[in-house]
Amino acid sequence: MALLEVRGLSKSFRGLKAVQDVSFDVTEGEILALIGPNGAGKTTCFNLIAGVFAPDRGSVRLAGTDITGLRPDQVCRAGIGRTFQIVKPFQQLSVEENVIVGALNRLHDVGAARERAREILEMLGLAAKRALPAASLTLPERKCLEVARAMATGPKLLLLDEVMAGLRPTETDHMVGVFRRLNEETGLTILLIEHVMRAVMALAGRIVVLHHGETIAEGGPGEVVRDPAVLECYLGEEAL
Amino acid sequence: MSGPRRAAPGGRARVLLGLLLALLMLLPFVVNPYLLSVLTLILYLAYVGQAWNVMMGFAGQLSLGHSLYVGLGAYVSAALFVHYGVPPALGFLAAILVALVFGAAIGFLAFRFGVSGVYFALLTIAFAEFTRIGFDHFDWVGGSGGFFLKVAQRDYNDLVNLRGSPEMFYYLLLAMTAGCFLLCHRLMQSRIGFYWLAIREDQEAAQAVGIDVFRYKMLAVMLSAALASLAGVFTAFFNNNLFPFQIFGIEKSIEIILGPIIGGLGTLFGPILGAFVLTVLAEGLRGTMEALGVVLPGVKQVFYGICLLFVIMFLPHGIWPSLRRRLGLDSDGRR
Ligand SMILES: Nc1ncnc2c1ncn2[C@@H]1O[C@H](COP(=O)(O)OP(=O)(O)OP(=O)(O)O)[C@@H](O)[C@H]1O
Numbered sequence A: 001m002a003l004l005e006v007r008g009l010s011k012s013f014r015g016l017k018a019v020q021d022v023s024f025d026v027t028e029g030e031i032l033a034l035i036g037p038n039g040a041g042k043t044t045c046f047n048l049i050a051g052v053f054a055p056d057r058g059s060v061r062l063a064g065t066d067i068t069g070l071r072p073d074q075v076c077r078a079g080i081g082r083t084f085q086i087v088k089p090f091q092q093l094s095v096e097e098n099v100i101v102g103a104l105n106r107l108h109d110v111g112a113a114r115e116r117a118r119e120i121l122e123m124l125g126l127a128a129k130r131a132l133p134a135a136s137l138t139l140p141e142r143k144c145l146e147v148a149r150a151m152a153t154g155p156k157l158l159l160l161d162e163v164m165a166g167l168r169p170t171e172t173d174h175m176v177g178v179f180r181r182l183n184e185e186t187g188l189t190i191l192l193i194e195h196v197m198r199a200v201m202a203l204a205g206r207i208v209v210l211h212h213g214e215t216i217a218e219g220g221p222g223e224v225v226r227d228p229a230v231l232e233c234y235l236g237e238e239a240l
Numbered sequence B: 001m002s003g004p005r006r007a008a009p010g011g012r013a014r015v016l017l018g019l020l021l022a023l024l025m026l027l028p029f030v031v032n033p034y035l036l037s038v039l040t041l042i043l044y045l046a047y048v049g050q051a052w053n054v055m056m057g058f059a060g061q062l063s064l065g066h067s068l069y070v071g072l073g074a075y076v077s078a079a080l081f082v083h084y085g086v087p088p089a090l091g092f093l094a095a096i097l098v099a100l101v102f103g104a105a106i107g108f109l110a111f112r113f114g115v116s117g118v119y120f121a122l123l124t125i126a127f128a129e130f131t132r133i134g135f136d137h138f139d140w141v142g143g144s145g146g147f148f149l150k151v152a153q154r155d156y157n158d159l160v161n162l163r164g165s166p167e168m169f170y171y172l173l174l175a176m177t178a179g180c181f182l183l184c185h186r187l188m189q190s191r192i193g194f195y196w197l198a199i200r201e202d203q204e205a206a207q208a209v210g211i212d213v214f215r216y217k218m219l220a221v222m223l224s225a226a227l228a229s230l231a232g233v234f235t236a237f238f239n240n241n242l243f244p245f246q247i248f249g250i251e252k253s254i255e256i257i258l259g260p261i262i263g264g265l266g267t268l269f270g271p272i273l274g275a276f277v278l279t280v281l282a283e284g285l286r287g288t289m290e291a292l293g294v295v296l297p298g299v300k301q302v303f304y305g306i307c308l309l310f311v312i313m314f315l316p317h318g319i320w321p322s323l324r325r326r327l328g329l330d331s332d333g334r335r
């Protein structure tokens, strides 16, 4: 049984079919990448999984339990952590407090949550900024904070929405290293949306490609990047 | 809050607060009756400001109708006392209960049906106004003609029936304000406080980290309402007369929120400092005008407006955050 089972997910916005009949599995311990051109429906997929909208059709199961139509906080407590493509830090709280709020999802004691927050900030290389208000961070740092806060909720499955966008190549490599280590050491399962192919190729065991809300390809990184349909609509000739 | 690095400013803040409390406890022995009445007013505004701050400053829900809860607390406890002889020492529980019911009703309506921001604020005004009109026609408690408590003996202090000297009322209010401050302090160091701030900052992000936003907003509204209702109990027995247009009026709601805004929204000490600054300046102005023999109706409201304008323009976060920095108390978060 897969950790996450997405079946026939569909969602329209005022007639616009943002996601159409999308199905895929995320196996426990794997890193799966969701890629596709702008407006393909990737973020909408995340929002459907995370409970921001209820799907028009289809279902989402986490570790065998149906979580379709649950509220975002219920989905989080069920074990899915997510980041936002357009970052949403708690601006006036410090970096550490942002992460503490996440950690309080599993740890009800503030002291314990603070400990956990510090560990996570250390791991992500954000420890030096922990006392600063989140509003003072640069965009890459905010992306990093999104990851820290989502990780702090103690998820079984982490949904990452373009967290590498805007990072310099060395920063990307650092993040890739962090996720790879997390995945290997703690067995954290990751579903990521990413345009930075360098990161996708380094991390993903499998890739699902969306286009106009539909799945057009699925498979290992090697196959997918040579798939003619994918090359045509997304990666282009020169991409790799 | 924790860790050795933070212990120093936290400790200093504690010492300063202790000194302030000691000062406030000693003042009644040295001040004249007029100054005592001013101090009482300051504490009153500090207390209701703190109550309102729970909802707006911490959880980010703007109530412009907080006089509703004050008024309900006042009428419930006064009516129980006058009609059934129930002492306020018991009646306050009924006052809290009624405020909780109203707070829950407003919260439920708003948060279940996605009423937020300006519309939420309008809803709170509407509730306060409807209730005012209701009480205008509620003859059991005197309607618009007012509801009066017998002004009884002042020779010994009776805390159970809240009959006694101005000093007794002052100390009661001091205890209430200190208690409310401590309660808020504890809450802000707990999971609840962190969750409120998260909701205030970004509701969607708060939900995404597992916060049941509805539940925590309800908690903020109900706690804020309950605390405000106690201010009403105090008012009823301190003033001995209640008029719907006065106690439920929008002016009263505005007066409640000025202190925390000027002192510093969402801070623990802001409402107290704001109440002090506003009252001292307003009384100073009144005294000056009296001395000059000038009579200008509405000058207090205009003055409040000017204070607000000044703070918004020069200290958008209120006086306390910048003062706190100068006092070197800053590394301790939102004290
Ligand atoms: N809340 C919404 N209301 C209306 N339309 C929406 C909403 N969210 C997404 N859409 C539309 O659905 C389509 C898919 O958007 P989505 O954000 O899922 O794409 P994406 O694959 O994440 O794109 P990108 O790579 O640019 O982030 C777009 O046409 C978008 O305009």
Ligand SMILES: [Mg+2]
Pocket (backbone or CB within 6 Å): A042, A043, A044, A085
């Ligand atoms: Mg997107």
